[in-house]
């Protein structure tokens with residue numbers, strides 16, 4: 269049988285000593301406000317008389333996930349792997365592993381341990397070191413490219429009934445620091461799907477029209493934007509309603525010196541006959557995972573965690589990225605302050621070379637502003653958005669913008685890409701001049717793949733070639749493969765042919 273890359277820590281965690289927790293008896297038998305419909309659910313722990321709502325003892329709990337040191341009671345905090353699955357495992361030395369707040373510098377910490385391959389039940393399991401979370405995320409050079417991945421996951425849920433995705437600023441209750449919220453009302457994830465979401469290379473998407481295909485976007489994007497992410501998902505399948513909470517925390521893994529990726533998760537199932545929420549996978553597993561969630565997530569009680577489902581509705585997913593990365597100037601890379609209805613990239617306003625008369629027109633042009641304004645980027649991110657679906661950025665709907673509508677003297681050019689003599693589909697390019705041409709310095713092609721913008725204003729001819737000045741095109745090229753960060757295409761011969769064809773089109777316009 270093929271080797272399996274083992275990333276799902278939670279099953280292993282069943283054997284781990286549960287960290288001492290302070291019980292909060294007040295929550296047992298107490299009704300929790302659950303969703304918008306005020307549906308009251310009770311949390312009940314199966315096979316246990318232990319009350320459900322547990323809270324870290326104040327001495328052990330960190331007050332700030334980033335500034336915390338080590339507690340001395342948790343087996344995980346002692347730098348051990350959650351389970352000794354080899355019989356040969358060794359105890360890793362405790363490592364303080366301070367995390368740098370700047371993304372591009374946060375990839376190296378010395379945990380004093382090397383990755384290893386372990387043998388369990390005769391099979392070789394490869395482990396993925398936590399540093400891989402960082403290196404994997406470096407594929408996103410641009411923070412908005414990472415946000416786009418999370419929007420893609422919501423847009424892929426349109427076929428499962430999603431009608432909105434919310435992108436907003438929220439705050440980490442531990443310390444009030446800004447956090448990024450992405451929430452949709454798609455079908456949500458059941459416990460298994462949540463595990464796959466947190467794993468690498470698993471994609472559930474079977475539909476040909478889905479944007480997601482590599483099973484990596486969630487991990488690269490969240491880890492590119494911040495050190496930590498918590499996910500809440502509610503899923504309803506026939507009569508079974510589940511709620512799952514998962515935590516992918518670079519801070520936790522680095523600070524506790526883990527040599528492999530451990531993802532604390534808890535799952536609940538709604539019992540319709542008793543109208544209570546019951547924990548899944550056994551009390552011991554639940555308690556150890558909950559304990560880690562309460563220590564390393566922004567929420568310090570189970571009730572606070574469960575409150576996050578209050579606005580999720582019947583099904584959907586909420587992703588909260590916290591401990592957002594800083595830029596080189598020491599500011600949070602995502603700027604929530606300059607425009608309360610937008611998210612900007614701090615310090616990324618582009619200076620445009622143009623005569624003073626046309627400077628403002630150039631600076632205000634969509635081809636310039638999408639670099640630093642999320643509202644502008646999201647307005648062109650999808651070629652088509654169904655009327656039933658809205659992207660809501662910081663409380664205001666993003667207006668869809670079709671760049672093809674900005675063109676004067678538009679032409680529609682059919683191209684049939686071919687390899688080895690066989691036609692690989694067909695694509696119609698809309699090409700014309702920007703309305704502001706020749707006074708704006710932008711040109712190039714906006715290349716979409718399965719409805720998603722991959723290359724914005726891709727310059728196939730040099731700017732110095734005056735024949736291309738102001739010429740802009742829009743096309744959907746489904747016959748070429750996007751690269752893993754979805755900001756470029758694989759450089760196949762089909763792609764090279766497309767590039768040559770688009771050059772010709774530019775010169776002929």
Ligand SMILES: Nc1ncnc2c1ncn2[C@@H]1O[C@H](COP(=O)(O)OP(=O)(O)OP(=O)(O)O)[C@@H](O)[C@H]1O
Pocket residue numbers: 417420421422425452454455456457461464465466470471472473479480481482483484485486487585
């Ligand atoms: N908002 C969401 N709602 C429902 N399921 C989701 C959501 N986000 C992620 N998932 C699930 O998690 C899986 C992994 O997501 P991820 O973005 O990592 O990969 P992908 O979308 O399948 O492929 P790609 O790497 O191309 O984005 C998805 O296949 C999907 O099953």
Ligand SMILES: [Mg+2]
Pocket residue numbers: 417420421480481484485486
């Ligand atoms: Mg995806």
